[in-house]
Amino acid sequence: MNPQELSDRLLHFAARVAKVVDALPNTRTGRHVAGQLIRCGTAAPPNYDEGRVAESRPDFAHKINIALKELVETEGWLKFIVIGDLLTRKRLGQVQDECSQLCRILSSSVATAKRRRRRPKGSDEE
Numbered sequence: 001m002n003p004q005e006l007s008d009r010l011l012h013f014a015a016r017v018a019k020v021v022d023a024l025p026n027t028r029t030g031r032h033v034a035g036q037l038i039r040c041g042t043a044a045p046p047n048y049d050e051g052r053v054a055e056s057r058p059d060f061a062h063k064i065n066i067a068l069k070e071l072v073e074t075e076g077w078l079k080f081i082v083i084g085d086l087l088t089r090k091r092l093g094q095v096q097d098e099c100s101q102l103c104r105i106l107s108s109s110v111a112t113a114k115r116r117r118r119r120p121k122g123s124d125e126e
Helices: 003-023 028-041 044-052 057-083 089-118
Strands: none
Touching: 003 028, 003 044, 003 057, 003 089, 028 057, 044 057, 044 089, 057 089
């Protein structure tokens, strides 16, 4: 998957999260979770895109790590929604799976960027 495809995938995921937010019940808990979820669930795409134009490898790793942290938070809120019986596991299963996949992809990208940044200058290894 190239960077543009990942960016598009993150944007589609954020749109799906927005639909989950709209489906939450209009209760005190539902509104609280909705506010938290809309923020973290839509934060990964712009942070990833900012990382794509980073000024350095450490800056890239930092921005991608922020996107990852937002996805991890999203994953937690999606679990809470099911545990709290706000929406069903069936309703959220595909969104949860996509979030988990995106977390793994970004986690791998962060690890690679950090590993490459530690290599001594002039190293031929990639």
